[in-house]
Amino acid sequence: MTDATISATPIDAASPRRRDIGLKKRYAAERRFRFYGQAAIFLGILFLAILLWTVVSKGVGAFQQTMITVPVEFAQSVIDPKDKRAEDPNVLLMANYPLLARNALVQALGVDPDDKKAVKAVGGLVSDSSRVELRNYVMENPDVIGKTIPVTMTANGLVDSTLKGHIDLKVPEERRQVSDQEVAWINQLVDDGIMQKQFNTGIFVNGASSRAETAGMGVAIIGSFYMMAIVLVLALPIGVAASIYLEEFAPKNRWTDVIEVNINNLAAVPSIVFGLLGLAVFINFMGLPRSASLVGGLVLTLMTLPTIIIATRAALKAVPPSIRSAALGIGASKMQMVFHHVLPLAAPGILTGTIIGLAQALGETAPLLLIGMVAFVVDYPATPMDPATALPVQIFMWANEAERAFVERTSGAIIILLLFLAAMNIAAIILRRKFERRW
Amino acid sequence: MNMMSDAATEKAVNAPADEPVIKMRGKDVCVFYGPKQALFDVNLNIRENAVTALIGPSGCGKSTFLRSLNRMNDTIDTCRVTGDITLDGEDIYDPAIDVVELRARVGMVFQKPNPFPKSIYENVVYGPRIHGLVRNKADMDEVVEKSLVRAGLFNEVKDRLHEPGTGLSGGQQQRLCIARAIAVSPEVILMDEPCSALDPIATATVEELIHELRENYTIVIVTHSMQQAARVSQRTAMFHLGVLVEEGDTDKIFTNPDDPRTQDYITGRFG
Numbered sequence: 001m002t003d004a005t006i007s008a009t010p011i012d013a014a015s016p017r018r019r020d021i022g023l024k025k026r027y028a029a030e031r032r033f034r035f036y037g038q039a040a041i042f043l044g045i046l047f048l049a050i051l052l053w054t055v056v057s058k059g060v061g062a063f064q065q066t067m068i069t070v071p072v073e074f075a076q077s078v079i080d081p082k083d084k085r086a087e088d089p090n091v092l093l094m095a096n097y098p099l100l101a102r103n104a105l106v107q108a109l110g111v112d113p114d115d116k117k118a119v120k121a122v123g124g125l126v127s128d129s130s131r132v133e134l135r136n137y138v139m140e141n142p143d144v145i146g147k148t149i150p151v152t153m154t155a156n157g158l159v160d161s162t163l164k165g166h167i168d169l170k171v172p173e174e175r176r177q178v179s180d181q182e183v184a185w186i187n188q189l190v191d192d193g194i195m196q197k198q199f200n201t202g203i204f205v206n207g208a209s210s211r212a213e214t215a216g217m218g219v220a221i222i223g224s225f226y227m228m229a230i231v232l233v234l235a236l237p238i239g240v241a242a243s244i245y246l247e248e249f250a251p252k253n254r255w256t257d258v259i260e261v262n263i264n265n266l267a268a269v270p271s272i273v274f275g276l277l278g279l280a281v282f283i284n285f286m287g288l289p290r291s292a293s294l295v296g297g298l299v300l301t302l303m304t305l306p307t308i309i310i311a312t313r314a315a316l317k318a319v320p321p322s323i324r325s326a327a328l329g330i331g332a333s334k335m336q337m338v339f340h341h342v343l344p345l346a347a348p349g350i351l352t353g354t355i356i357g358l359a360q361a362l363g364e365t366a367p368l369l370l371i372g373m374v375a376f377v378v379d380y381p382a383t384p385m386d387p388a389t390a391l392p393v394q395i396f397m398w399a400n401e402a403e404r405a406f407v408e409r410t411s412g413a414i415i416i417l418l419l420f421l422a423a424m425n426i427a428a429i430i431l432r433r434k435f436e437r438r439w
Numbered sequence: 440m441n442m443m444s445d446a447a448t449e450k451a452v453n454a455p456a457d458e459p460v461i462k463m464r465g466k467d468v469c470v471f472y473g474p475k476q477a478l479f480d481v482n483l484n485i486r487e488n489a490v491t492a493l494i495g496p497s498g499c500g501k502s503t504f505l506r507s508l509n510r511m512n513d514t515i516d517t518c519r520v521t522g523d524i525t526l527d528g529e530d531i532y533d534p535a536i537d538v539v540e541l542r543a544r545v546g547m548v549f550q551k552p553n554p555f556p557k558s559i560y561e562n563v564v565y566g567p568r569i570h571g572l573v574r575n576k577a578d579m580d581e582v583v584e585k586s587l588v589r590a591g592l593f594n595e596v597k598d599r600l601h602e603p604g605t606g607l608s609g610g611q612q613q614r615l616c617i618a619r620a621i622a623v624s625p626e627v628i629l630m631d632e633p634c635s636a637l638d639p640i641a642t643a644t645v646e647e648l649i650h651e652l653r654e655n656y657t658i659v660i661v662t663h664s665m666q667q668a669a670r671v672s673q674r675t676a677m678f679h680l681g682v683l684v685e686e687g688d689t690d691k692i693f694t695n696p697d698d699p700r701t702q703d704y705i706t707g708r709f710g
């Protein structure tokens with residue numbers, strides 16, 4: 001049959017006939033596949049760009065804060081009318097500082113001091129936090145009493161939003177939170193150079209606050225830092241030790257199979273379940289304090305362990321068996337084989353897995369809600385036993401606030417979280433490069 | 440038949456100096472991988488300061504036997520060894536024998552060159568260091584130089600001792616592995632097809648090296664090349680389907696084998 005076909009179509013040297021081996025179709029298929037791939041990548045980049053654009057455009061304003069710098073008269077008649085501050089330190093603590101701020105602004109704006117309503121409205125231009133700001137200033141420099149000195153105070157959140165254009169001024173006056181009069185004052189203050197936007201350090205250092213303009217992520221950053229440290233210190237050694245044991249020492253039998261399957265399943269357990277576990281074990285059973293970053297760190301450790309174990313085992317598996325034979329062949333013990341040869345070669349993979357696990361933990365919210373880390377914490381946690389929040393939880397809490405200034409801060413907080421994650425990933429890449437360079 | 444050869448080797452051990460000394464002795468060695476038996480009652484003596492070649496078709500159990508000589512089979516979970524294997528009369532499968540110490544005495548070179556991804560220097564010095572054979576930098580330098588000289592590699596690499604061993608050519612890597620093996624001063628060196636991944640020139644160099652090493656070491660080499668077995672070995676053992684078919688002086692095996700299977704194999708009728 002084959003012979004017949006061949007002899008039936010003799011090969012003519014003069015006009016070699018091309019056989020149809022489906023080249024066209026194959027190339028078309030390849031082109032199609034490439035197109036799908038490119039389209040998928042393009043879509044991915046597009047969505048990433050949209051995400052970043054929305055977050056950044058909404059949140060970048062949060063890194064600026066409207067401040068008011070006016071000459072404030074630290075009148076003794078207001079601060080310490082009875083001149084008793086030498087005996088009673090409470091005098092300086094309890095003084096009517098908002099009145100100082102109000103008077104300063106009334107003067108700066110040229111408002112009639114007898115117009116009670118207007119004066120009260122002027123006082124509302126500065127944030128309530130001016131009380132603390134002025135008090136701290138006076139406590140640090142008691143000799144300012146009786147003098148007039150320019151002081152920078154935080155503006156009210158609404159003023160901030162107005163200045164940043166977040167308040168729609170086309171809405172009829174009675175249906176918006178800022179009156180025409182207030183808008184006029186704001187413009188006047190800006191024109192006089194009294195009110196200006198400054199870099200907002202508060203969002204990085206302040207604790208929780210019900211006033212948007214003074215709310216910050218300081219406590220959340222510290223809480224997240226504690227938790228990451230705990231996760232790193234616990235999950236990395238435990239995870240690596242478990243992986244080394246399973247991969248290099250444990251006999252391969254039914255038990256290790258069962259353990260392997262369970263570790264893989266554990267990695268897929270919804271994180272909120274870990275929160276419940278943490279609540280039951282660490283808080284209710286072991287009696288650790290609620291809202292503490294210690295408990296958060298422990299819960300996140302449990303959550304991160306499977307990720308680290310899976311990544312470490314994969315990294316160990318990827319080390320060529322010939323290296324193990326080489327080490328054993330010259331009489332290294334198993335332990336020496338692992339620690340001198342296998343582990344260094346697996347280190348880049350372990351590192352990457354660990355940082356991915358940490359990044360996951362850093363962005364985790366649900367389990368922390370269950371262990372009470374969704375608390376209103378004003379003061380920095382001095383130790384991991386103190387109440388704290390975490391970056392994603394802070395975002396969650398701010399996202400629940402209706403105020404315009406909080407919406408902006410929510411996006412700002414997301415930017416900060418993303419920056420932390422990016423920094424961790426870059427660190428992973430740098431470390432991996434560094435380790436891999438040792439051949 | 441077995442009884443006969445046993446009696447003969449017993450005589451060899453107690454014989455006067457011109458008689459060959461038996462370094463390692465395998466008696467009724469059976470090896471199983473799980474339920475599957477890979478070696479059947481192998482009785483083979485390894486002579487001191489000689490090169491013993493293990494030949495036979497692929498899958499006949501040469502590597503398996505070789506690995507049982509330094510208990511590398513221990514690293515395979517399913518593997519089980521029965522029978523006796525002795526080194527200088529000591530049972531190496533005795534529970535009292537430390538496998539780490541055994542492997543320091545019976546070194547191994549693998550089929551594919553497998554230097555550690557470290558410097559040439561580190562590759563060689565690793566074994567002596569973990570066995571506590573070197574105390575200081577001078578010791579280390581000495582053992583590195585001596586081993587590399589013995590492995591015929593020193594002149595080629597003396598200017599780049601601290602560069603990666605993985606950057607050498609295949610033949611150089613294999614000689615580095617040999618240097619690494621002899622750095623711990625083993626008594627026996629096992630080589631599993633050490634030239635199968637090398638080009639002919641590198642092969643010739645390694646073969647020459649094996650020839651020189653024979654004076655100080657007992658060498659067991661697995662090879663699938665008849666010519667190589669003929670060139671480097673004094674004794675040859677022919678395996679087939681897990682059975683030791685024939686063993687004897689290399690000259691005799693290659694010119695006048697007793698067993699028809701050996702005859703067939705060396706004339707290339709199967710393999």
Ligand SMILES: Nc1ncnc2c1ncn2[C@@H]1O[C@H](COP(=O)(O)OP(=O)(O)O)[C@@H](O)[C@H]1O
Pocket residue numbers: 472477495496497498499500501502503504515517
């Ligand atoms: N790790 C192992 N697990 C299971 N069977 C193996 C293993 N290594 C070798 N075998 C089997 O043992 C037999 C002998 O193998 P081997 O000693 O490698 O042969 P050779 O080196 O002579 O080619 C073969 O049938 C092979 O399939």
Ligand SMILES: [Mg+2]
Pocket residue numbers: 501502503631661
């Ligand atoms: Mg083999």
